[in-house]
Amino acid sequence: MKIFVPILFCLFVSVAYAEDLLVPVSKFDNDSQQLVDSKVWELWGLHNYKGDDKYQNTALLRYYHPLQTDAWRGRMRIDASLVSNSDSTSSNNNAAQYTLGNTLVTVWGQDNYFLKPLGALFGGRLSLPSDTNGQWAVGPQLxxxxxxxxxxxxxxxxxxxxxxYMYGFDRKNNSFGTKPPQPTLQRNLQIYPIISFQLSPSTILRMWDQNEIIYNSAGGGWFVPIDAMISHRLTESLVFSIGASKQVVQTYKQYDWSTYAKVSLNF
Known part of the structure; x- marks a missing residue:
């Protein structure tokens, strides 16, 4: 955690620098507190190459829901997935076998007291392991x-x-009697420098929206990808998106490249 504070400071500095590079800082409006009230269903398909002839296919269902109390407004996101791992020697039957992936629950919203001077949305994420694999993890976000x-x-x-910042605190089924040891518990700083470009009235290019920059504070190492996703609004409530990601720095191993697509329904 000692590395977290200087990295956070550097990000604040980079935020100001990026704003100055793109348009003057005085010409940027902090719109963080303007939360939408819509509900959103997203269906994702992802194909990752993890290196060493290992591939991973993921079918992901994501749901956004508005939250509100008397003095607080926020959003909740739930991610549930099915995952299939394979290699070039796997049979078609093995490659088509999907197992339950980790379930993610993310909540964020307005902070009118604790972090009000930052003008940010404060929240957190909980990662719940599947029946057969994974680890419990929790972390705050801004x-x-x-x-x-x-x-x-x-x-x-x-x-x-x-x-x-995701903090893993318990592995599931991690014993020699049930399965080989799992990777080290998570200690990851996740950075999303999300930038959107309006290509047309109905089309947007978003960078680092799906795949983030990661710093592994447990043992050091960075994972830095180039991630881009194009979204096109077909109707007022229907959006189709395609994207791809390629690692450029991988001293903390994640994947070599990724392709993905999604369909979003807003209501």
Missing amino acids: GWSFLPEVNNALNVSSFSPLLR
Whole structure:
């Protein structure tokens, strides 16, 4: 955790620098407290190459729901997935066998007291292991949303950095009698420097929206990908997206490349 504070400070500095690079800081409006009230269903398909002839296919269902009390407004996100691992020598039957992946529950919202000076959305994530694998993990997060008030040459429509620190605290079924030992418990700083570019009235390019930069504070090492996703609004409530990610720094191993697509339904 000692490394977390200087990294957080560096991110704040980089946020200010990025704002100055894209448009003047004074021309960015902090829109973080403007939360939408819509409910969203998303169906994802992901195909990852993890290196060493190992592939992973994931079918992911994601749901967003508005939350509100008398003095607080927020959002909740639930991720549930089915995962299939294979290699080039696996049979088609083995490659098509899916197991339950970890379930993620994420909640965030307005903070009117504890972190009000930051002008951020405060929340956290809980990772619940599946019946056969994984580890329990929990972590806080901070997020912002900045909208440019003037036109810019790059057509930047928003800058929405997000920080999350995940702390694994218990492995499931991690014994020699049930399965081989699992990886080290998570100690990961996750950085999403999300930037959106308006390509047309109905089409947006988003960078680092799905796949984040990771610093492994347990043993050191960075994972830095280039991640890009194009979303096109087909109707007022239906959006189709495709994206891809490629690692450029991997001293903390995650995957070599990833492709994905999703369909979103807003109501």
